[in-house]
Amino acid sequence: MSPTFATPSANAIPLISVKIDDLDATLANLPNAAASWLRNRGFNASIGTIEALPNADGTIKAVYVGIGSKGQSRVRFAIAAGAAKLPSGTYALDTMLTGSALDEAALGLLLSLYKFDRYKSAPNKDIAFVAPAGVDVARIEALAAGECLTRDLINTPASDMGPDELQHAATMLADQHGASCTVIQGDELLNQNHPLIQTVGRASPRAPRLIDMSWGTTGPKLTLVGKGVCFDTGGLNLKPGASMGLMKKDMGGAATVLGLAHMIMAQKTPLQLRVLIPAVENSVDGSAFRPGDVLISRKGLSVEINNTDAEGRLVLADALALADEDKPDHIISMATLTGAARVAVGPDLAPFYTTDDAMARALPQAAAETADPVWQMPFHDPYEVMIEPQIADLDNAPAGGFAGSITAALFLRRFVTDTPYTHFDIYGWNPVAAPARPKGGAGMGARAVLAALPEVLGL
Structure with a gap:
């Protein structure tokens, strides 16, 4: 279940945010x-500190939560650091925050409630939050639900999250959301001209497929x-065990676009949405595709x-070509594509490439x-030569190791002809x-x- 705000109640405990300043x-x-109670208890309003102010009967009158200094930008969702320490109860945020800072606090409270407990039997604390005044409750809940959907899909192990799931x-x-969804599966991918998707997934007993969802008119x-x-074993270029340990998250791009799709549809955004997901498992058997093919x-x-x-x-290439044939106003791809991107910007930033000046600005x-950091990377045209081998139009893995995220992005760009295109690695x-x-x-x-x-x- 996605976290939602509790119904306002006179019994809700005030959760009072305080900046150091x-x-x-x-x-x-x-x-x-x-x-004197707060001073003697050492409450200093630093991020993650909380202090309960008691009533005479020992119940909680209010809880003060520190959110750091006004100029502090090192910690996103600062209020959630303290919220995670709260005892069970329903809390109503009392804050001087406004605008995007208030939205961030409200979203942070909901996201602090997220638990991936599908495989656990231990009960969680019973905590709820009343929406603070001034926020668009439906929008914040849609953002939280989309993010929680993404997290759940990624966190689920590959044994329970294959192409079918x-x-x-x-x-x-x-x-x-009243959308339509069609699927092309197995050898039918070849019949409908999606050869790369079929080739990558054909070695797995879990049939490859292309998921195609549409919403809005x-x-x-x-x-x-x-x-x-x-799941990505690496295929015949088999990954070592240490590199395979997190490969359940190799469908993170699909999980993220599904979360984004929920946000768009839940808010009735006035656009026509299409979601394409090439779903495969990169496995090893006698039918696996080979180096040199x-x-x-x-x-x-x-x-x-x-x-x-x-x-x-490879699987994105066929899906992008299909997307481009429809000539939408914009195509966005998301993929856990390269380790080079992590080396460049670490795990916290979402690097993106775009051919659209409006997207680059916005x-x-x-x-x-939105407390969702991104960083623009370049479609550096001089590197195109690196993805052009001697015997084919394109090379899926240029030798040398330089600019791995950029060359991957350039590879994908070859499959989008005229449509404005943005890619996230x-x-x-x-x-x-x-x-x-x-x-x-x-x-x-x-x-x-x-x-x-x-x-x-232009919405």
Whole structure:
């Protein structure tokens, strides 16, 4: 279940946020006994600190939560650091925050309630939050639900999240919002000219497929394409065990576009949405594709396979070619595509590439407003030569190791001819727990994209 705000109640415990800069003023406005209690308990308003103010009967009168200094930007969702320490109860946020800072606090409270407990029997604390005054409750809940959907899909192990289960998740989402969803599966992929998707997934007993969801009948057309490699062994270029441990998250691009799709549909955004997910498992058996093979894509471009572990760009290539044939107003792909992107910007930033000036302008501003950091990377044309082998049009794994995220993005760009195109090379995982973001699956870039759409598409 996605977290939602509780119904306002007179019994809700006030949760009072305090900045370090405002601590003295806050204490000065309290009765002497209350101010002395907070001082003597050592409450200093730093991030993650909480202190309960008791009633005479020992019940909680209010809880004060520190959110750091006004200029502090190192911690997103600062209020959630303290919220995670609260005892069971229903809390009503009392804060001086406004605008995007208030939205961030409200979203942080909901996301702090997220738990991936599908495989656990231990009960969780019973905590709820009343929506603070001034926030768009439906919007914040849609953002939280989309993010929690993404997290759940990524966190689920591949034994329970293969192509069939990913298809089921997309179908359930479509049913929830009155969208349509069709699937092309197995050898039918060849009959309908999706050869790269079929080739990458054919070695697995779990049939490869292309999931195609559509919603909305008016407004600009937006197509989201998400990499749905439900587990990646590396194929015949087999990954070592240490590198295979997190490969359940290799469908993080698909999980993120499904979360974004929920946000768009739940808010009745006035556009025509299409979601394409090539869902495969990159496995090993006698039918696996081989290093040195040359494959012909849907677009007709030939691809020399120099590493079967660079399979994500292959399945995306066919899906992007299909998306481009429809000539939408914008195509966005999301994929856990390269380790090079993690080396470049680490696990917290979502690097993106775009051919659209409006998107390049809008995304960084939207990211700052939604606590969803992104960083623009270049489609550097001189590197095109690196993806052009001698015997085919394209090389799926250029030798040398330089600019791996850029060359992967350039590869994908070859399959989008005229449509404005944005590509995210995301990590999809929090390696260390942070406020409102537990260790595990994570959406990256979805809120920023959602906030940028009005400027990019003229909504």
